[in-house]
Amino acid sequence: xxxxxxxxxxxxxxxxxxxxxxxxxxxxxxxxxxxxxxxxxxxxxxxxxxxxxxxxxxxxxxxxxxxxxxxxxxxxxxxxxxxxxxxxxxxxxxxxxxxxxxxxxxxxxxxxxxxxxxxxxxxxxxxxxxxxxxxxxxxxxxxxxxxxxxxxxxxxxxxxxxxxxxxxxxxxxxxxxxxxxxxxxxx
Numbered sequence: 001x002x003x004x005x006x007x008x009x010x011x012x013x014x015x016x017x018x019x020x021x022x023x024x025x026x027x028x029x030x031x032x033x034x035x036x037x038x039x040x041x042x043x044x045x046x047x048x049x050x051x052x053x054x055x056x057x058x059x060x061x062x063x064x065x066x067x068x069x070x071x072x073x074x075x076x077x078x079x080x081x082x083x084x085x086x087x088x089x090x091x092x093x094x095x096x097x098x099x100x101x102x103x104x105x106x107x108x109x110x111x112x113x114x115x116x117x118x119x120x121x122x123x124x125x126x127x128x129x130x131x132x133x134x135x136x137x138x139x140x141x142x143x144x145x146x147x148x149x150x151x152x153x154x155x156x157x158x159x160x161x162x163x164x165x166x167x168x169x170x171x172x173x174x175x176x177x178x179x180x181x182x183x184x185x186x187x
Contacts, residue, residue, distance in 0.1 A: 013076055098134065127174075
């Protein structure tokens with residue numbers, strides 16, 4: 001494993017997950033819990049963008065980093081979404097859609113890589129939209145309290161449902177891109 005700044009940022013994202021979850025079990029006020037969890041999630045989300053950018057800029061891309069980065073992303077989102085269900089801030093069906101899609105598409109990408117067709121399931125625009133909706137919805141739902149006239153919880157709720165819809169759409173998109181390769185290989 002190359003020890004470089006991008007990989008350290010990815011590890012930081014993974015290490016922030018227990019803070020996002022654990023703070024809700026700490027003897028703090030609800031406001032403090034919400035603020036700390038939101039801040040940790042936002043920092044983690046920023047490292048997601050920054051580690052990839054930095055790896056390309058510094059020429060520090062690695063096979064290990066390419067493997068660990070999406071794992072860290074999926075762990076972070078899955079942990080936060082499950083916590084939101086536990087807090088009764090999101091429905092279990094939304095969590096299942098989001099987490100289930102992540103598992104299914106990760107498996108699909110792995111399989112497509114094994115048959116030499118990884119490019120057919122490369123990240124798409126709809127996948128990026130899904131990620132953006134998730135990365136905005138989750139901190140809003142972790143924070144939960146209104147910010148002046150802004151109904152943070154309601155906005156986060158609708159954005160998470162939008163993310164779930166985009167999740168289904170992107171999964172269909174990736175499966176449609178993979179299907180010709182699957183048929184061509186006779187699976």
